[in-house]
Amino acid sequence: MLNKIIYLRCMKIGIVLFILGLSTGVFAQSGVVKGRVFNSANNEPIEFAKVQLVGLQKGGFSDDLGEFFIENLDPGVYSFQATVDGFEPLVINDITVTNARSVELNFAMISTIVQEEDNVTVVAKPFVDSKESPVSLKTLNATEIERLPGANRDASRVLQALPGVASPASFRNDIIIRGGAPSENKFYLDGIEVPNINHFATQGSSGGPVGLLNVNFIREVDFYSGAFPANYANGLSSVISFKQKDGNKDALLANVAVGSSDIALTLDGPLGKKGDFIFSVRRSYLQLLFAALKLPFLPTYNDSQFKVNYEINKKNKITVIGLGALDDFVLNSSVNDGVDDPEQRELNDFFLGNIPTQDQWNYTIGVNYLHYGKSGFQRIVLSRNMLKNKSQKFFNNIETDANRLLDYSSFEAENKLRLENTWIKNGFRVTSGLGYEYARYYNSTYNKVVVNGAPVEVDFESNLFISKIAGFAQVSKSLFKKKLDVSAGLRTDISTYSASLANPLNQLSPMLSLSYKINSQWALSANVARFHQLPSYTVLGFRDQAGNLVNKDNNLKYIRADHYVAGASFLSEFKAKFSIEGFWKNYSQYPFSINDSISLANVGSDFGIVGNEEVTSSSEGRAYGLEFLYQQKLVKGFYGILAYTFVNSEFLTKDGNYAPSSWDSKHIVSLTAGKRFKKGWELGFRWLFSGGAPYTPIDVATSSLQQVWDVNGQGLPDYDQLNQARGTDYHQLNIRLDKRFDLKKMSLQLYLDIQNAYAYQTTLAPILLLERDENGNPLIDPNDPARYQTKLIDNTSGILQPSIGIIFEFKVKSMQKEE
Numbered sequence: 175m176l177n178k179i180i181y182l183r184c185m186k187i188g189i190v191l192f193i194l195g196l197s198t199g200v201f202a203q204s205g206v207v208k209g210r211v212f213n214s215a216n217n218e219p220i221e222f223a224k225v226q227l228v229g230l231q232k233g234g235f236s237d238d239l240g241e242f243f244i245e246n247l248d249p250g251v252y253s254f255q256a257t258v259d260g261f262e263p264l265v266i267n268d269i270t271v272t273n274a275r276s277v278e279l280n281f282a283m284i285s286t287i288v289q290e291e292d293n294v295t296v297v298a299k300p301f302v303d304s305k306e307s308p309v310s311l312k313t314l315n316a317t318e319i320e321r322l323p324g325a326n327r328d329a330s331r332v333l334q335a336l337p338g339v340a341s342p343a344s345f346r347n348d349i350i351i352r353g354g355a356p357s358e359n360k361f362y363l364d365g366i367e368v369p370n371i372n373h374f375a376t377q378g379s380s381g382g383p384v385g386l387l388n389v390n391f392i393r394e395v396d397f398y399s400g401a402f403p404a405n406y407a408n409g410l411s412s413v414i415s416f417k418q419k420d421g422n423k424d425a426l427l428a429n430v431a432v433g434s435s436d437i438a439l440t441l442d443g444p445l446g447k448k449g450d451f452i453f454s455v456r457r458s459y460l461q462l463l464f465a466a467l468k469l470p471f472l473p474t475y476n477d478s479q480f481k482v483n484y485e486i487n488k489k490n491k492i493t494v495i496g497l498g499a500l501d502d503f504v505l506n507s508s509v510n511d512g513v514d515d516p517e518q519r520e521l522n523d524f525f526l527g528n529i530p531t532q533d534q535w536n537y538t539i540g541v542n543y544l545h546y547g548k549s550g551f552q553r554i555v556l557s558r559n560m561l562k563n564k565s566q567k568f569f570n571n572i573e574t575d576a577n578r579l580l581d582y583s584s585f586e587a588e589n590k591l592r593l594e595n596t597w598i599k600n601g602f603r604v605t606s607g608l609g610y611e612y613a614r615y616y617n618s619t620y621n622k623v624v625v626n627g628a629p630v631e632v633d634f635e636s637n638l639f640i641s642k643i644a645g646f647a648q649v650s651k652s653l654f655k656k657k658l659d660v661s662a663g664l665r666t667d668i669s670t671y672s673a674s675l676a677n678p679l680n681q682l683s684p685m686l687s688l689s690y691k692i693n694s695q696w697a698l699s700a701n702v703a704r705f706h707q708l709p710s711y712t713v714l715g716f717r718d719q720a721g722n723l724v725n726k727d728n729n730l731k732y733i734r735a736d737h738y739v740a741g742a743s744f745l746s747e748f749k750a751k752f753s754i755e756g757f758w759k760n761y762s763q764y765p766f767s768i769n770d771s772i773s774l775a776n777v778g779s780d781f782g783i784v785g786n787e788e789v790t791s792s793s794e795g796r797a798y799g800l801e802f803l804y805q806q807k808l809v810k811g812f813y814g815i816l817a818y819t820f821v822n823s824e825f826l827t828k829d830g831n832y833a834p835s836s837w838d839s840k841h842i843v844s845l846t847a848g849k850r851f852k853k854g855w856e857l858g859f860r861w862l863f864s865g866g867a868p869y870t871p872i873d874v875a876t877s878s879l880q881q882v883w884d885v886n887g888q889g890l891p892d893y894d895q896l897n898q899a900r901g902t903d904y905h906q907l908n909i910r911l912d913k914r915f916d917l918k919k920m921s922l923q924l925y926l927d928i929q930n931a932y933a934y935q936t937t938l939a940p941i942l943l944l945e946r947d948e949n950g951n952p953l954i955d956p957n958d959p960a961r962y963q964t965k966l967i968d969n970t971s972g973i974l975q976p977s978i979g980i981i982f983e984f985k986v987k988s989m990q991k992e993e
Contacts, residue, residue: 324908353823354411378784
């Protein structure tokens with residue numbers, strides 16, 4: 175019945191979009207693209223640079239200030255190329271031009287050092303190369319991000335289209351890269367570290383169900399699954415760098431986006447003659463949808479984001495960014511009202527009995543000061559971020575002290591300073607710097623848990639103050655007429671947490687990258703590197719009943735990962751890139767749980783807290799595999815990305831044998847393709863596949879004990895069989911239809927986004943429930959009165975999820991005189 179209702183609604187939406195499409199009129203060509211062409215080393219303007227629309231005889235030249243202006247463009251998607259003698263050509267791809275706003279492009283040109291006898295011709299490429307990261311770097315621009323089917327304008331889900339990134343079968347946004355845990359990823363926003371990019375964040379990890387970043391802000395994403403630059407800290411599986419747009423300098427603009435789960439307002443415009451801003455607020459109504467669908471929990475999220483630029487002069491610029499979220503997670507106590515299906519009522523009661531309530535807020539605010547010199551630039555980055563997390567659970571949801579199972583309250587606060595200097599001269603690029611961080615962590619925990627088959631009370635309070643210091647340097651150079659690119663770097667991190675972590679030699683992280691261009695199309699590249707990551711604050715701040723920092727006493731260490739990557743790439747003549755890479759990651763010094771005798775590398779994909787327990791730095795593991803990527807930029811209206819990854823991820827068990835990690839998906843496929851039609855229509859699809867995820871079978875014998883079940887409320891994993899079972903393979907088809915209306919001073923975009931179009935359901939780990947009588951009381955095992963009677967039921971995931979959205983952008987006030 176539900177599928178029929180959804181189908182009818184989708185049909186109605188499609189008819190409305192079709193009718194609106196037929197009514198599209200003819201509007202004036204008023205799209206404007208302007209910007210600046212400058213030397214990337216010193217920000218000096220470049221005069222007489224030719225800026226042209228790729229494939230079209232339209233463009234302009236930069237003036238003595240390096241500025242250019244192109245007008246009377248039809249709304250659409252274009253690529254732009256800048257060329258000038260003495261500098262490498264530069265292409266900026268897939269820029270969406272509308273009548274509502276002018277587009278500003280900044281071409282940061284790289285000087286060419288070519289002797290006369292070299293006779294070298296440099297050709298512009300649609301894909302940007304990096305000497306520091308010649309492998310494992312993928313870049314997505316704003317247009318590619320906004321149009322991805324199934325992402326529903328969620329920046330976190332966009333990353334799942336890239337190679338090596340597994341798509342979890344649940345509704346969460348956990349980013350699982352090359353067989354690594356979600357906690358192994360680090361995020362940067364305009365060069366400022368942001369601890370988490372999801373609402374309802376799992377503390378000690380990085381996942382959550384809904385993305386925090388507003389896609390209206392994002393200009394570009396650099397995704398590193400290896401070969402991380404030396405100035406980026408504390409990542410083991412990925413570093414993800416988001417670059418935000420600047421505010422519009424000509425007019426105050428408003429953007430209103432209404433989706434299936436939230437509504438957002440974005441404002442951007444100038445701040446005087448030297449500044450600009452962009453600001454947004456977002457409010458969810460997901461709780462209303464969940465209540466209507468009779469789901470047992472009701473999440474509400476709110477967030478705000480801003481960016482302010484102030485250009486002191488052409489050599490000095492200040493950028494201030496901010497990001498904040500307020501999340502509330504409550505139970506739907508009336509979920510069973512009107513539900514007649516006894517099995518569904520039983521499942522609802524199970525979830526109500528196990529899901530804790532949660533209140534969480536977090537923010538990041540930072541300042542990035544940029545100064546250009548004669549042969550390079552310097553950055554001073556200052557930031558503060560904080561996470562406050564409170565979670566509670568009571569037996570049978572009766573809030574009394576006697577029924578208290580979990581009462582957790584904590585916060586993490588970090589104050590960071592990073593100094594960077596980049597020197598560019600004679601073909602050398604040298605980046606060096608220092609970082610300092612002062613952090614405070616507070617934790618108040620009361621938790622009834624089961625250890626070795628018996629209930630145990632964990633009750634402690636922890637206050638932790640630590641400093642962290644980092645030093646880094648990286649040198650890059652092209653050799654042999656730019657055939658060979660070489661980059662070498664070194665980094666070290668220390669912490670005042672303990673004497674061993676304060677020794678910089680223990681955390682030395684060397685890196686070396688090589689890339690050889692066989693010709694203008696073929697290249698071979700490789701990287702070898704060592705990376706370190708400090709364990710989470712939940713691990714650092716855990717105390718025993720006597721108040722001791724037991725993990726400090728256990729000689730806790732930085733987690734270590736050694737990366738080995740090699741690959742080849744081919745650039746076609748049709749704005750397409752083919753690449754293949756082999757990778758190997760060796761893990762060591764990973765936290766190993768004393769209670770459960772498993773590596774913490776296997777946890778982090780659920781709500782709650784990770785690492786709030788005693789551990790030792792003794793776990794070892796490995797992940798290795800092969801990646802293939804085909805990426806087609808927009809050509810004649812067509813675009814596409816095909817990514818395939820084979821990965822084998824495994825960690826040593828307590829017995830010293832390798833077992834699959836929780837992220838061992840084996841085969842990962844993502845196929846995205848689309849077509850832009852005339853009159854503002856666009857149709858895209860994405861098909862994704864992930865091999866069945868491993869899980870640990872339930873220890874039914876221990877779980878059924880009354881004293882265990884009354885505390886734990888669900889099945890306990892049998893870690894003697896760690897990850898020895900698997901769910902079924904997961905795949906789904908996402909479809910997105912867009913229609914854009916470009917009026918004189920505004921634009922309207924309607925979209926229909928269908929996730930899991932053929933309603934595929936995957937089977938996950940089964941759920942253990944109690945047998946109950948007709949009154950809902952648990953049945954005692956007649957053969958053993960100390961136990962309940964239990965049963966295992968299937969656990970499936972996957973429903974058809976259509977959503978519609980409206981995006982309305984318009985000019986509030988022009989700051990320039992219009993003709």
